Amino acid sequence: MNAGGIDPVLFPEGFLELLAAVPGLVRRLHGGPADGRRAVRSEGGRFLFRGHRTYRPGDDLRRVDWNVAARHGHLLVRQFDAERDVATEVWLDASASMAPLGAHVAGVRAAALCLATGLGAGGRARWGLLAAGEAQARAQAEQPGDLAGLLRQLSAHRPAGRAGLTRALPLLVRRLARGTRVLLVSDLLTRADPGVLHALAGRGIRGALLHLRVPEACAPEPGAPFLARDAETGEQIPVALDGPGAARVAARARAHADLWAQHAHAVGLAYLPFAPAFDPEALLRRLLLEVA
Amino acid sequence: MSLGVPLALAGLAALPLLWWLHRRRARPRVVVLPSLMFLRPEAEAARRPRPRRVDLELLAALLAAALLVLGAADPRLARETTGRRVRVVVSGGAPLEARGARARVDAALAALRAGLGPDDEVKVHTLPPEAGGPRPALEEVLAAAGAGAADLRLVLSDLEPPPEASGVAWVGVGDAQARNVGVVAARVEPDAAGAPVLFATLCAGPAGGLGAEVEVQAGGAAPARRALDLEAGACRSLEVPLDAAVAAVTLRVRAAGDVLAADDTVELVRDPLAVHASAALPPALRARLALALDAIAGPGGHRWVADPAAPADLAVLGEGDAAAPRARRTLRLRLEVPGAPTVALAPGPAPPGRGAAAELSAAQADWRLPARAPAPDPAEAVLLLAPTAAGPRPLLVGRGAEVRLLADPRLGAPAPLATAFWPLLLARLLEEGGGRPAGAGGWRARGLLDAPSTALGRFASPVGGLGRALPAPRPRPPLALRPFLLLGAVLALLFVWLAPWWTARAGRAGAGPARRAA
Numbered sequence: 001m002n003a004g005g006i007d008p009v010l011f012p013e014g015f016l017e018l019l020a021a022v023p024g025l026v027r028r029l030h031g032g033p034a035d036g037r038r039a040v041r042s043e044g045g046r047f048l049f050r051g052h053r054t055y056r057p058g059d060d061l062r063r064v065d066w067n068v069a070a071r072h073g074h075l076l077v078r079q080f081d082a083e084r085d086v087a088t089e090v091w092l093d094a095s096a097s098m099a100p101l102g103a104h105v106a107g108v109r110a111a112a113l114c115l116a117t118g119l120g121a122g123g124r125a126r127w128g129l130l131a132a133g134e135a136q137a138r139a140q141a142e143q144p145g146d147l148a149g150l151l152r153q154l155s156a157h158r159p160a161g162r163a164g165l166t167r168a169l170p171l172l173v174r175r176l177a178r179g180t181r182v183l184l185v186s187d188l189l190t191r192a193d194p195g196v197l198h199a200l201a202g203r204g205i206r207g208a209l210l211h212l213r214v215p216e217a218c219a220p221e222p223g224a225p226f227l228a229r230d231a232e233t234g235e236q237i238p239v240a241l242d243g244p245g246a247a248r249v250a251a252r253a254r255a256h257a258d259l260w261a262q263h264a265h266a267v268g269l270a271y272l273p274f275a276p277a278f279d280p281e282a283l284l285r286r287l288l289l290e291v292a
Numbered sequence: 293m294s295l296g297v298p299l300a301l302a303g304l305a306a307l308p309l310l311w312w313l314h315r316r317r318a319r320p321r322v323v324v325l326p327s328l329m330f331l332r333p334e335a336e337a338a339r340r341p342r343p344r345r346v347d348l349e350l351l352a353a354l355l356a357a358a359l360l361v362l363g364a365a366d367p368r369l370a371r372e373t374t375g376r377r378v379r380v381v382v383s384g385g386a387p388l389e390a391r392g393a394r395a396r397v398d399a400a401l402a403a404l405r406a407g408l409g410p411d412d413e414v415k416v417h418t419l420p421p422e423a424g425g426p427r428p429a430l431e432e433v434l435a436a437a438g439a440g441a442a443d444l445r446l447v448l449s450d451l452e453p454p455p456e457a458s459g460v461a462w463v464g465v466g467d468a469q470a471r472n473v474g475v476v477a478a479r480v481e482p483d484a485a486g487a488p489v490l491f492a493t494l495c496a497g498p499a500g501g502l503g504a505e506v507e508v509q510a511g512g513a514a515p516a517r518r519a520l521d522l523e524a525g526a527c528r529s530l531e532v533p534l535d536a537a538v539a540a541v542t543l544r545v546r547a548a549g550d551v552l553a554a555d556d557t558v559e560l561v562r563d564p565l566a567v568h569a570s571a572a573l574p575p576a577l578r579a580r581l582a583l584a585l586d587a588i589a590g591p592g593g594h595r596w597v598a599d600p601a602a603p604a605d606l607a608v609l610g611e612g613d614a615a616a617p618r619a620r621r622t623l624r625l626r627l628e629v630p631g632a633p634t635v636a637l638a639p640g641p642a643p644p645g646r647g648a649a650a651e652l653s654a655a656q657a658d659w660r661l662p663a664r665a666p667a668p669d670p671a672e673a674v675l676l677l678a679p680t681a682a683g684p685r686p687l688l689v690g691r692g693a694e695v696r697l698l699a700d701p702r703l704g705a706p707a708p709l710a711t712a713f714w715p716l717l718l719a720r721l722l723e724e725g726g727g728r729p730a731g732a733g734g735w736r737a738r739g740l741l742d743a744p745s746t747a748l749g750r751f752a753s754p755v756g757g758l759g760r761a762l763p764a765p766r767p768r769p770p771l772a773l774r775p776f777l778l779l780g781a782v783l784a785l786l787f788v789w790l791a792p793w794w795t796a797r798a799g800r801a802g803a804g805p806a807r808r809a810a
Contacts, residue, residue: 097326097327100325100326101324103326187327189326189327189329216323216325217326217327217331218330225320226320226323227320227322227323228323228325228328228331228335229322229323229324229325230325230327230328231325231326232327235328236322237331237335238320241334245334248333248334249331249334252330252333256330
């Protein structure tokens, strides 16, 4: 950990620089923030009317309600609630399966990219963990400057136990508010039914499914026998893969990924597979195009 | 077994470590994977029972290490002492058939073996090998005892050792109290009137006088008995007139306490010698042949057999005559062959190693035909040597029942046919083939032993003193096992070294996910 509590192994200097550039990239992508697509800091918008108050010098003359002044002879200004733009929710699979073979680093970095993208788009961002069959919210940030705090929390995160996606995903889907941007980072190594994603349909929820695919588990190569140990259960099985056996394993993993991808696309979620040795810039580029 | 460096055996403690390291290296690597959900079906196939494979590399490595350690310990295999070889010659023949003689020999052999170690080797030769027969000459016994390799040469005999028996231990198995009366000679000769008379000689053994009864049965007549008193070692002659028509006579001797029955009965039968002479023989040679037969068997002692296929005691053939298959002995002559060597009749010993001497004198009665029938080396069968420019060469060669005279007996100065060589040669042939003539007129004796066989020896000596004659057991140097162990270790290491190469060549090696993950 460095002085700021951010793990330099998880978030090296180059990666932090990439995160810092995300807001500028978002602005450049959209040509500036648009109403309804960002969260504003000053009170008052243009549509959410809350009431009137007496005019004070310095108020924007465009907010003076001239009809009231003509009828009652008082200068009153209209007050509006600040417009709350799209909230970004980043959910990270916390199971132990996200730890081995570089999965932990990749998952945490992908989550950081998602949070940076959400904050850079002008909204608030919240992250949470899917663990033990529950969707546990962790923290929320309002502006890009709060990203460091989220990174510190991500640095402290250690995958453990089982995610229980079979129960956690339905809970998460029901909890998401309308119009939420949801980014789910997981290896999807679960028997959960991808059909649970269809509960998102018709609720204006957008986002992406970031599928972490570890080659050793999804596309192994034939070779000498070895003992494979499940990171979650500790179960050990002997494996001796020849060429046809490795091909069968890869086919099963591919069919599994295709199934999740189909359901994600069906409900408007982008499907973004990535490997532990992924290129952060490439993934960020896809996030910006698909989600931001 | 002893060890030169016992402490080196401590290296054997490395074997379990080697085994553990090998098992650790050969153990499948454990790879932690996010999930087994895609691999599990393949693992089910891997869980199918497979025959356990013997890890030859591990075994070879353990073997090499063990052999190296054992080789470093320098084991030496202590070997037992060298067994001593004892060659025993039993003087056999008729004396061994005497009552109690074989038991004394067996007791002597048992005592001999009792005094030897378990590694000692005793080889017993009985001379002659067959039971009965005449007593072997002492020279033959000594020669048999001196043959072969042995640490101790021992003769079991009932006679006292001759002075020349140096280097040979002598154990007497005689019986000083054994009494024996036997017939040592029996012939039928015509008296002055031409009537046949049985002449017999009986001798008593040296143990003491015996009162013997002699029974003579001639033809179908009643046996005639006569009592004889014989002192120890004395001989008595007997004359019994026979009827001219008698063709067979049986002579029996009975004496109380007689231990040897082999010399107690002699049968004499009138059976003229059957001789076949080839028609191709020159008349002069045939006449000499008849004269020689008369000299051997007396007038009327032989008859001619014209058919060469008929049984005969002797067949005399020329060089080109067909063989006489049923003749007991065949003499084949080489007649009038140009360039054939003549026989030199000068007496004298044969060159060393070239066979028996041939002397045409009265002393030549002792020379014998070859004892062994087929003589692969003609030099062994030499009876007569002809001096030539290149040295002596064999003239008389025995092959089975046939004797070949490789010279014309009519030639030479004097010619063998005109000397005593000729009847002596024929007599010896007849004696070897059909038995000893026992008188004129074709009488033959059966069951007649010679006097030395009848005289039982009284010499007796214990076996106990042989321990001093035996050399001490020779200790053999211990066998060093180090070279063998090191050789085995090298071979095992070669296997360990070549096995991975061979495995790789067989295509069984490969890099798997486990190695890459490691």
